[in-house]
Amino acid sequence: MNIAVAIDTVPQDALPGASEAGTASKRIVVTYGFWIFLLSDIVMFAALFASYAVLVHATAGGPTGARLFNQTTVAIETACLLLSSYSCGLMSLAVNSRNRLGTYLGALITFALGAAFLTLELREFADMIARGATPQRSAFLSAFFTLVGCHGLHVTLGLIWLVVMMIQVTVMGFVTSVQHRLLCFSLFWHALDIVWVGVFTVVYLMGVSP
């Protein structure tokens, strides 16, 4: 009992620091590696943002952003992605407490909102192409389709990943490796939402404001 009391009174600072505590757990190593991948992905998006910013006025006599973009669609897309990020967060809480039903429910909502976002975006693209605003029309449109399309591609990959993860939860249960993958997935999904904040600000809102 005396020993227990003594351990309780040891200040936290006396415990070894990160570098002295030995190798980090696999959960930390795996997600830290994924974190670095995400940051490199964000650097790639930064390059696409930069090329969009320098080409935004190079419309070659074609349609400008102010004529093409529909703000209502963008607002709904933004709401879909923000809410799916929220439900993804709640899903990771359910994963942490090994709550199977909560995980499925969170994943279902996340998937539905992500799919709604993707549908709206594809409809927007199809509408633009039908009006002659194809990627070949001008440098502005090439940059637009590259930037927004690359984000849409990431969302598509995220949706496929989510389906695969739900199959793994069903088949393998909440084993450690599945938990690591789910944590990586939620990182990926939140990062996509952060990129979308940049997209709707730079492309859609700055594009239409006078």
Next chain:
Amino acid sequence: MTDLRYDRAPGDIPSEELRASSLPEALIYTIGLVVAFVLTATSFWIANTSLLWPGGVGLGLAVLAIAQMGIHLVFFLHLTSGPDSTNNILALAFGLLIVFVVVTGTIWIVSDLNDNMLIPSRDLMNMHIQH
């Protein structure tokens, strides 16, 4: 789990013993959602209103976007300034440095090139067309 006490995986929710405030995790996500929603709504309002000075709209939108990205990082990705996520913060800081260099460098160089580009006069263009 000594290492968990001092290092935290990015995006991981801090364990109960580490968190000074005892807010339930779901509440943290909800606060983040509400704040992000308010910032988004403000962005859309700023872009469409005529009440504000038009010259400041771009700057205002940029500030709101950066604020919202910060909200996402803190409330959704649980990034803190605590010693347990120093590595995550350092990696993020390096990423932001590269993003800053790429974006401002590109815009600066290309707009400078644009300004210095010689626009051929009408006579010169006619000459080109004739020959």
